[in-house]
Each structure stands twice: as C-alpha cells, then as structure tokens.
Amino acid sequence: MQKQADTNTEQQHDHAMFDADLSGAVLNMHLLGRLMHWLKPYKLSLFISTVLVLITSTLQILLPIIISLVAIDHMFLNESDADTPDFGLIELNTYLVDLSGLHPLFIACLMYGVIQILWAFTGHAHRMTLIGAVINGLRDLRLDLFRHLETRPSSFYDRVAVGRVMTRVTNDVEALFELLRGLGSLIGEFVPFFVALTVMLAINPELTVILLFALPILATATYYFRRMTRHLFRQVRQTLSALNQNLQENLAGLQVVQLSDREGFNLKRYTRINENNRDFELRSARVETLYGAFNDSLAHIAIGVIIWFGASQVADLEMTLGEVVLFTQFIGMLFHPVVVLGEQTNILFRAMASGERIFQAIDWDEKIHEPAEPVQLPARLDGEVRFNHVNFSYLDNMPILNDVTFTIAPGEKLAIVGPTGSGKSTLIRLLSRFYDFADGQIFLDGVDLNHIHSHDLRKRVGVVLQDFHIFSGTIYDNIALGNPDITRERAVDAAKTVNAHDFIISLPGGYDTELTERGQNLSQGQRQLLAFARVLAADPEILVLDEATASIDTETELLIQDALRRLTQGRTSILIAHRLQTIQEADRVLVLHNGRVEELGTHEELLAAQGLYSTLHSLQFQEPVADEDSA
Amino acid sequence: MFASLWRLRVFIKPYRVGWFAGIVAFGVARFFEISVILLTAEAINLIAEKNYDVLMPVLGIFGAVVARYIVVTYARYAVRKVGLNVAFDLRQQLYSSLQDQGAKFYAEHSIGDMMTRAVADISLVYRLIAMGTILVVILVYATLFGYGAMLYYSPMLTLLLLPPMPVVFWYAQRSSLQMGVASQQVQERLSDLGTHVQENLSGIRTIQAMVQEENEIRRFAHTNQNYADAFYQQGRIQSAMAAWMPTFAAACTLTILSFGGYLVLEGKMLVGDFVAFISLVAMVVQPFRVAGFIVNLFQRAAVASDRLFEVMDLSPEITDAPSGNTPAVISGDIQFNHLSFTFPGSTEPVLKDIHLHIRKGETIAIMGRVGAGKTTLLKQLVRILDPAPGTIVIDGHDVTEYPLAQVRSQIAMVPQDPFLFAEPLKDNLTYDDPNRALEEIWQAATSADLKDTIEDFPDRLDTLVGERGVTLSGGQKQRATLARGFIRHAPVLVLDDCFSAVDTETEEHILSELKRLRSSQTTLLVSHRVSTARHADRIIVLENGYIREVGSHEELIAAQGYYAELERVQREGAENENFAGTRVSS
Numbered sequence A: 001m002q003k004q005a006d007t008n009t010e011q012q013h014d015h016a017m018f019d020a021d022l023s024g025a026v027l028n029m030h031l032l033g034r035l036m037h038w039l040k041p042y043k044l045s046l047f048i049s050t051v052l053v054l055i056t057s058t059l060q061i062l063l064p065i066i067i068s069l070v071a072i073d074h075m076f077l078n079e080s081d082a083d084t085p086d087f088g089l090i091e092l093n094t095y096l097v098d099l100s101g102l103h104p105l106f107i108a109c110l111m112y113g114v115i116q117i118l119w120a121f122t123g124h125a126h127r128m129t130l131i132g133a134v135i136n137g138l139r140d141l142r143l144d145l146f147r148h149l150e151t152r153p154s155s156f157y158d159r160v161a162v163g164r165v166m167t168r169v170t171n172d173v174e175a176l177f178e179l180l181r182g183l184g185s186l187i188g189e190f191v192p193f194f195v196a197l198t199v200m201l202a203i204n205p206e207l208t209v210i211l212l213f214a215l216p217i218l219a220t221a222t223y224y225f226r227r228m229t230r231h232l233f234r235q236v237r238q239t240l241s242a243l244n245q246n247l248q249e250n251l252a253g254l255q256v257v258q259l260s261d262r263e264g265f266n267l268k269r270y271t272r273i274n275e276n277n278r279d280f281e282l283r284s285a286r287v288e289t290l291y292g293a294f295n296d297s298l299a300h301i302a303i304g305v306i307i308w309f310g311a312s313q314v315a316d317l318e319m320t321l322g323e324v325v326l327f328t329q330f331i332g333m334l335f336h337p338v339v340v341l342g343e344q345t346n347i348l349f350r351a352m353a354s355g356e357r358i359f360q361a362i363d364w365d366e367k368i369h370e371p372a373e374p375v376q377l378p379a380r381l382d383g384e385v386r387f388n389h390v391n392f393s394y395l396d397n398m399p400i401l402n403d404v405t406f407t408i409a410p411g412e413k414l415a416i417v418g419p420t421g422s423g424k425s426t427l428i429r430l431l432s433r434f435y436d437f438a439d440g441q442i443f444l445d446g447v448d449l450n451h452i453h454s455h456d457l458r459k460r461v462g463v464v465l466q467d468f469h470i471f472s473g474t475i476y477d478n479i480a481l482g483n484p485d486i487t488r489e490r491a492v493d494a495a496k497t498v499n500a501h502d503f504i505i506s507l508p509g510g511y512d513t514e515l516t517e518r519g520q521n522l523s524q525g526q527r528q529l530l531a532f533a534r535v536l537a538a539d540p541e542i543l544v545l546d547e548a549t550a551s552i553d554t555e556t557e558l559l560i561q562d563a564l565r566r567l568t569q570g571r572t573s574i575l576i577a578h579r580l581q582t583i584q585e586a587d588r589v590l591v592l593h594n595g596r597v598e599e600l601g602t603h604e605e606l607l608a609a610q611g612l613y614s615t616l617h618s619l620q621f622q623e624p625v626a627d628e629d630s631a
Numbered sequence B: 001m002f003a004s005l006w007r008l009r010v011f012i013k014p015y016r017v018g019w020f021a022g023i024v025a026f027g028v029a030r031f032f033e034i035s036v037i038l039l040t041a042e043a044i045n046l047i048a049e050k051n052y053d054v055l056m057p058v059l060g061i062f063g064a065v066v067a068r069y070i071v072v073t074y075a076r077y078a079v080r081k082v083g084l085n086v087a088f089d090l091r092q093q094l095y096s097s098l099q100d101q102g103a104k105f106y107a108e109h110s111i112g113d114m115m116t117r118a119v120a121d122i123s124l125v126y127r128l129i130a131m132g133t134i135l136v137v138i139l140v141y142a143t144l145f146g147y148g149a150m151l152y153y154s155p156m157l158t159l160l161l162l163p164p165m166p167v168v169f170w171y172a173q174r175s176s177l178q179m180g181v182a183s184q185q186v187q188e189r190l191s192d193l194g195t196h197v198q199e200n201l202s203g204i205r206t207i208q209a210m211v212q213e214e215n216e217i218r219r220f221a222h223t224n225q226n227y228a229d230a231f232y233q234q235g236r237i238q239s240a241m242a243a244w245m246p247t248f249a250a251a252c253t254l255t256i257l258s259f260g261g262y263l264v265l266e267g268k269m270l271v272g273d274f275v276a277f278i279s280l281v282a283m284v285v286q287p288f289r290v291a292g293f294i295v296n297l298f299q300r301a302a303v304a305s306d307r308l309f310e311v312m313d314l315s316p317e318i319t320d321a322p323s324g325n326t327p328a329v330i331s332g333d334i335q336f337n338h339l340s341f342t343f344p345g346s347t348e349p350v351l352k353d354i355h356l357h358i359r360k361g362e363t364i365a366i367m368g369r370v371g372a373g374k375t376t377l378l379k380q381l382v383r384i385l386d387p388a389p390g391t392i393v394i395d396g397h398d399v400t401e402y403p404l405a406q407v408r409s410q411i412a413m414v415p416q417d418p419f420l421f422a423e424p425l426k427d428n429l430t431y432d433d434p435n436r437a438l439e440e441i442w443q444a445a446t447s448a449d450l451k452d453t454i455e456d457f458p459d460r461l462d463t464l465v466g467e468r469g470v471t472l473s474g475g476q477k478q479r480a481t482l483a484r485g486f487i488r489h490a491p492v493l494v495l496d497d498c499f500s501a502v503d504t505e506t507e508e509h510i511l512s513e514l515k516r517l518r519s520s521q522t523t524l525l526v527s528h529r530v531s532t533a534r535h536a537d538r539i540i541v542l543e544n545g546y547i548r549e550v551g552s553h554e555e556l557i558a559a560q561g562y563y564a565e566l567e568r569v570q571r572e573g574a575e576n577e578n579f580a581g582t583r584v585s586s
Helices: A002-010 A029-077 A089-100 A104-150 A154-159 A162-203 A205-212 A214-252 A254-259 A263-292 A294-315 A321-363 A424-431 A454-460 A475-480 A488-497 A501-506 A524-538 A554-568 A580-585 A603-609 A612-620 B003-007 B009-048 B055-100 B103-108 B111-153 B155-160 B164-202 B204-209 B213-265 B271-312 B374-381 B404-410 B425-429 B438-447 B451-456 B474-486 B504-517 B553-559 B562-572 B574-585
Strands: A385-393 A399-408 A413-417 A441-444 A461-464 A542-546 A572-576 A588-593 A596-601 B334-341 B351-358 B363-367 B392-394 B411-414 B492-496 B522-526 B538-543 B546-551
Touching: A029 A089, A029 A104, A029 A162, A029 A321, A029 B213, A029 B271, A089 A104, A104 A162, A104 A321, A104 B164, A104 B213, A154 B204, A162 A205, A162 A321, A162 B164, A205 A214, A205 A294, A205 A321, A214 A254, A214 A263, A214 A294, A214 A321, A214 B055, A214 B111, A254 A263, A254 B055, A263 A294, A263 B055, A294 A321, A294 B009, A294 B055, A321 B009, A385 A424, A399 A424, A399 A596, A413 A424, A413 A580, A424 A542, A424 A572, A454 A461, A461 A524, A475 A488, A475 A524, A488 A501, A488 A524, A488 A554, A501 A524, A524 A554, A542 A554, A554 A572, A554 A580, A588 A603, A588 A612, A596 A603, A596 A612, A603 A612, B003 B009, B003 B271, B009 B055, B009 B111, B009 B271, B055 B111, B055 B271, B111 B155, B111 B271, B155 B213, B164 B204, B164 B213, B164 B271, B204 B213, B213 B271, B334 B374, B351 B374, B351 B546, B363 B374, B374 B411, B374 B492, B374 B522, B404 B411, B411 B474, B425 B438, B425 B474, B438 B451, B438 B474, B438 B504, B474 B492, B474 B504, B538 B553, B538 B562, B546 B553, B546 B562, B553 B562
Parallel strands: A413 A572, A413 A588, A461 A542, A542 A572, B363 B522, B363 B538, B411 B492, B492 B522
Antiparallel strands: A385 A399, A385 A441, A588 A596, B334 B351, B334 B392, B538 B546
C-alpha cells in the first residue's frame, strides 16, 4: 500500500502546465517527426502526389518555352540554338507539321493547349492526393486525441476547463492542417524553381548567376519584414482583443456604469485602447506596404538586367532573343518560392505551438491505476460494501474524507446525509473509482476495490448522478447504452418498472424518439425517470444515487419516489438523499460531517440520539432543499 | 440597401485628401507599370532589329520601377490609413451610442449581437474601404491602361481577346459561389465537431461511470469523418479553381499565339509587341476574375453599415436636459406623485398610481412578490428608466430637471445583480471615482463586512476578480457591490435586494452599520426578509404594481395583511434560515 501511495505522489500532475505557454520553438523537427506517424498510412498517396508535382512542374515550364523558343526563336526569327534545352518541343513541332501538313503556328497552339490542360489535370491530382492524405491523417490524429481524452480520469477534468481541451481537438488540429498544406505548397513552389533554374543554367550560366544574386536580397528583406510584422501583428491582435473585451464588459455592466456615472471615463479609456490599436495597425500597414511592392519591383529590375545583359549576349551570339524572353518569363518562378517561404513562417510558428499543445494532451498520462492482474469477479456479487479507514483529499492539506469506516450489508439501503461539502459526493466517486486513493480500503464482497478493473467495477456499481447526461440517440439507445444484452423488451420492462413507460409512449416517436445531447425535449422529472430505467436495465448489484435537488412537480415526484422504491428493491443501495421520504425509507442513515462519519443508525435511532441528524431533520428535510450554495 | 454605404462618405470626409491622393497615386503607379511592359517590348524590338544598344530602355525600366515602387507604396498606405481611421471613428461612435442606451434597448438586443456589430461589421466596412473600393480603382486603371496599350499595338488582336472574358467571368463567379457553400459547410461541421467534444466532455463522468467510452469514440468518429469530408470537398473546389482559372485565361494566350504569331510572320507586328501582348493579358483578365469578389464585398459591407447606422442613429434613451435651477446637492426628500409605468410593447402597467412621500432621513423597506414592480420603481428614481414628468419630485424639483450625472451620483443605487468588472477589487469598489483614498475603501469594506474577506486574499485589494482572477461567491459579490454603494456616502442610498446571498447574521451586522452611518440620510431597500424590513421606519408592500400596505413594522403586524402573514411564515422557519446562513458562510 505504501508503494502505491508513493507512485501517486510521484505522478502528481501540475495542471497549470496544461494551459501554460510552451517552449515556443519555431521549428521543432521532433514534432514534425511525430506528426509523420499519422501520415504513414497514407504514404502511397503522398508518393503519388510527389511524382505528380514533378510532372506538373515540368509542364508548367514547358508553356513559356513554347512561346519563346518554339514560336519566337524557331518560327519568327528562325535562329534556334541547337544546344537549348527545349525538351524536344521544336522537334515535336517539326515532326507534327510534317505529319499533318498543318501550319507550324497552329501546331504550336495545339501543343500549348494540350500541355495547359495536362498541367491543370496533373496539378489538380497532385493537390488532391496531398490534401486527401493530410486530411485523413489529421482525422486519425483527432480521433486518437479524442480517444485519449475520453479515458482521462476525473482528477484531470476537475482542474482543466473543458473549453480549453476542446480547442485542442478543433483549432489546434486545424493549425496543423495549415502547416502540412503549407509544406505541400512549398514543394509546389520549389520544384518549378529547380526545373527553371536547370534550364536557365543550361542556356546561360553567367546571366543565371547574376540573377541569383537577387535572391539573398529578397530573402533578407523577407526575413526582416516577417520579423518586424510578427511583433506588430501580435500587438495588433492583443490590442484588438483588449478593445473587444473592454466593450463586452462595459455592455455587460452597463447598468453599473450608468449608475456610477462612468460613461465619460470609460469612453476615454476605450479611446486609449482604440488609439493604441490604430497606431499598431498603422505601423504594421507601413511595414507591409513597404515590403508589398518590393518583390515585383525586384522582379522588374531583374527583367531590366536580363535585357541589358541579354542584348550583349545576343550580339555575341551567345543567346537567342527567345532565350532572353524565356529568362524574363522564368523570373517569377525564381522569386516566388522565397516570398511563399516567408509567408509560411508565421503559419509554421503558430502550427508548432499547436502541435506542442496536441502532443502534450496526447502525452498527458494521468489515469486511474488499474491493477496489474485484476481479480475476476463472480458473475453475480452479493453486494456487500465495506469502507475501511478511508482518507482522501483532492488537494494536499485539504482532507475531504477522514477515516471513513462502515459496512453495508447485501441488499441494504443506506441513506447518506450531511451538509454541503461534507464529502457525500466524494464517497460515491471513490466507490466508482473515479479517483485513485491509497489511504484505506473499500471492499466489495471482500475484494479490495484497487484489485478490480475499473470497467468491471463500474458494471457492478450503477451510478445515477445529479446531472443526468443524455446521449444523442433514441430513448431506447439511452436505456440500452449499446449493451447487446438489453433487448428492446428488457428496456421496455425496465421503463415500465420505474414509471417511465407512460411518458415515453406519449412522445411522438415512443422509444424511437431522438433525444438531443442536452435533452431539452425532456423535463427534469422525465430525465430522472429515464436515468432510473437506464440503471435498472443494466441491473447492477450496487446502486448509487445522488438524488436530484431540483424542484419537480408533485405528481412526477410521486412517480419518482415509487420508482426509487422498486429500483432499490433487494439491491444494495447508497442514496445521497435530500428528500425526507427517501431517508425514511432507507434501512439505515449515515450522517457525514466534515468528512467524518458522525452518526450511523436507523432513522428512529438517530432521532432519539438528539445529535446532528435530529437537527438536520428538523431544519433541512421539511421540504426538498434547494442546494443553491453547492459552489 | 446601398443608402447606408453612401452615408459612409461622412466618415471618409475628414480623410478625403489622403483618400483622393491615394486614388490618383494608384493611377500613376499603373502608368509606370505599363511603362515597364512597353519599354521591355521596345528593347526586344531593338534586339530583334540587331540593334544591341538597349541602354536607354533599360534605364527607363529601372526608373519606372523605382518610381512605381514609391508611388504604389504611398498609395496603398494612404488608403489603408483612411480605412483604419474610419474604423477608429466608427468604433468610437458605436461605443458612445451603446453607452447611451439603456434598459429598453438591451431588453431587445443581446450583447452578443452588439459585439458582432462592433467586431465583424466594422471590420467589413474597413475591408470595403481599404480593399474593395481600391480594387475597383485598380481594375478600372488596369482596364483603361491595359486595353489602351493593346489597342495601340493592334486593335484587331485586342478585339479577338474579348470573347474568352465572359467565360472567365462565368467560371470565377460559379466557383466563388461553390466555394461559399463549401466554406459554410466546413464552418458548420467544425462547429458540430466543437459542440460534440464540448458536450461529450461535460458528461464525461456519466460516460465513464456507464463504461460508454468506446461507444462515444465510435460516435465521434462519425462526426469527425463528416468534418473531414466537408474539408475535402472545399479543398477540391479550391484546387479545381487553381487548375482551371489559368487554363481558361490561357484561351487569350492561344489567341495571341495564333493570330499574333500570324501577324508577326506576316511582318505586321514586331516580336516585342507580341511579348508585350502576352504580359498585358494578365492585367486585363484580372477584373473578370475578381468582379464577383468585389460585388460580394460591397453587398456584405452594405449590410454591415446598415447594422452600424441602426445603432448609431439611436438617440440616447435617457435625455439629459437640466433646467439649471435645481439645488446642487440633493437633501433626500422624495415624492412619488401618482406614478404609473408601462413597459413599451406591453399593455399591463407594472406600476399603478404610486403615491408616496419619503422624508429626508427616512429608511424605507420595499417588499412584495417577484414582479410586483419593486425594481421598476427604484430604477425610475435614478432614471435608468424615465418616469413620466412630474411623477417623481426630489426636493421640490422634478427628477428630470436635475443633471443626470447629479441624480446618479447623489442617489446611489446598488442593483440586484451583483456585477463586478474583471479588474482588481480596489477598482471595483471605487468604480464611481478611481481617485478615492485607501482609508475610504477600507471603511466601506468594513461596513459591508468585506474586510476579512479581502484580507484573506493573497493580493488583498489588488486581487483581480472574475474569470482570470479569483471567483467570488455570491455572498462575497453582493458584499462587494454593497461596499461600492456605501463608499459614495450619497444623500440617498437605494439597495435593490442586496442581501439575498448574504447570511442573516452578516446582514444584521451590515444593517446596524447602515443605521449608524446613515441616521440622517434617506435609504430605500428592497428585501424579501422580514428580519431586514423590520428595521425600517416604514415598510411598503407592493402587489401587482399597487401599494398594498404602508406603515411601520408594528402597524403592519397589527393590520394582519400580507406583511403579517409573511412575518408568521418566516418566524416559523427562522431556525431553518439560520441553518441556511451557517451553510453559506461555511
């Protein structure tokens, strides 16, 4: 036992970390490597996509070659350079002209059209295979993430806000998609870059090298631009969200604002934030516009250089005019990848943070400790429950349960009462193994709970919680919960026994009525009855009920009390009771106070004892108690 | 619909110089851009004629590029600046307008709706100004200069380039419609996904208790797949656009290659002009590609500005029109003169013929069931709701004759809903006047029995409350709002059911403090507890908008009416309430 306590403390999780800012590295190769794990099943698609991008990029290069080398050089000027890497297009043109006897210009148009269409098809196919693989991979990742979250214990969800967890499944996975698509588009940029570069080097290495000098200039400008804007964009985002937050809060508390005559002051404060935001917007606009026209200006300068240098090369018969024109058309392909690379860094930056958050969630190994060799429970338990010196606290130095010891005989009905915060709910949470505990034991028919697998245990202990969760699906689905043993007949029987049948068949679809997740189409009382039907159909040996405190109309209340009586018939039952009738019908009553068992006995015994129970009885249980202070 | 777009000119007007300068500059930039193409063509023609001295055109290109860079950078910045300034002004005006609205307006409009206007609608107007209108200008220039240059080279070839344009326009339009549908689908499925996860995790305890994890994972896989499908569909449309848009535009290139090539071979066109044509095609196709986008932007911005003007056109709900002859300080004598009140859109009055004189220094308790009209009565006193003329008279003057600021600062009301701002506690307590002395704050906190609570907080008065800070319990919040009211030492203090979450013992303590501090000042308080009301000089029982009973505790007990009945029920449950009290404070 001591050993287990040790592992528990060792495994203390700092939940604040779950929301903390992470390492913030821009490029985390380890993270990309992990991401590949989810893409592996689609490696064939990715391979095909890569082959297609090579084809489509080459086709993209061929189009300007038709214009400049086939049309201008070959046809208009009739001075083709034999060494020009024209991909055999001139020969093809000549061959087709000979074959068909059509005009060379017409054949060139035909070639252009066919290549253009092939380019469109291969490009489309490349993108679709890539996107398909990425979408599927991320779909799998999202499912794995969900599977992981689904099995985290209560101690995790006590501390971590559901909304925060949710954004990991949605927004963060989304950001990874942007990352992978970005990487894909970079491939689509760099392949034409290298093909074009090869052609240019083959035509005229000197001019190509001269042009390549522009790249470091462009890269430097892009780098500094991104660095400046990253900072500014963040400021813009922050001031904008401050602006919206300010407005939102001002509207929410407008009455107080008006009563305190603060409109003027608040407007001034808003103005300051608004000015702040505008100033950052203006600054980032200045940087953006300065950079925005820089790329094409540099490209235009490069065209000037090509013509100036090209003219002398043509004079020396080193180049043809068509080759000069080709260079001017390739300039875009040479410069564009650098620009795209710059655009991608911001996405990369965001995606890295998202990836870290996702993997942090997937790596979050907080879980209920399952026994290494779980005890096989018999097909049917007798239903004896024994708490033996159980101590428990959620946080260090704030004990919730204190040396709790008691035994419930098979088939006994035990009501637990006590003020808010006395530990009632914790008691049943431990019994259904929502939390690990090391100090003390709970026995089920003499078997230590910690030696039973939680899934097995939860099938034996049926819990009806106050906040009854409705699953999307029909009424029948909600009773059977996917258990194939629960036939429709059995479900109807269960519903009849707990007085739910009548209201169910009065619904438009009867047992096939679709319920929404929040169950808006059912009343509080109906939901309670449905919860009873669900637990009765599952037929657990031990029933745990956290009685709902919400006020329910008298008629339904009677139905519920009657149903509860049948539900607990001959079944070990632990009832966190709020209604006097429930308590009076229990075999014994356990009074919990500040995590201790204060009193234990029958209703009459405890009343006679004149202790805490008799006080509670006279004060609290006259009417259903509204538990409005449970916070 | 476009009327409100036209009204935006009022907001652009202060920045019209920058606006027009930007528009002119865009034209100049286009001119330089065309120059680069023409000079390139000129140089190619020279080389084709075996004249290799291209220094002049090349220098011309360099000059045009530098000039264009400067002009276009200026133009883009100037126009964005106008957009940002307009957005700034719109935000300011919207904020003021929203602050001037009150109970009536917010009964019909949600805060979420107003936030959408402030965020999404203003951003749409900004985009229209900084992008939409500029896009129009750029495209007009592109068409003018592009076709101008083409006509100069070859009118015939230019005409032949027109037929493919409607096809490009049709395809662009069709794709953007499809894209809109697909994006919406993706948004919906993404929101389904989020809702699914959110609801699932909210019920995680039941799911685990019922061993439903596997079923839920299967169900999620379905939602997940739906989303992936929608996403794939969107990607397909995007990719198809990227493939076919240039292919349709290539029809133009083919026309140039065939007919232009024919002209070159016939010696009717120069090679450089042929190259220039190919460069110019991109410029003239652009308007057809983005026309749909621009129309869409204008439509959405029109709707957005409609929604903005709807709010900004509202006059303040409460008009501040002081008569000037009212006393500077209210002493606290309040006269309700046959006051009735009906909410707009309702036929049944909430208050009926309330006639009552409250003397300076009196403490009045107001009781009655939910919906009896208690809050409505108090709200009119501080003009959160406007009373009919002459129905509320303070120190001999109609309440509407006082400056609004004076009414609200000298009649301090603590509303029912204990609202705290997400700011440090200190700023919340001194909300009416941030310059209050520390001593005053502690005094008010002590009176509201909040001192110990504050001292328990790690950052004491600097403790941040709300979502990102400490979450206060209902009772703590109420005591904080009470302190916020006490700190003002107003001649009239109005407490609207401010003790409901405070236990009776604490309430007793706060009330006795009140009695000590405010013995000579007027106090009105709404309560459901007889234990609270009995301390008042007079008790008023409202029922269905009428005053049903008025008198002291003893008088009303003797009258054997509603109050007496209430007293009996609460006395019998008194211990019960004490017990509830200890529960709250524990």
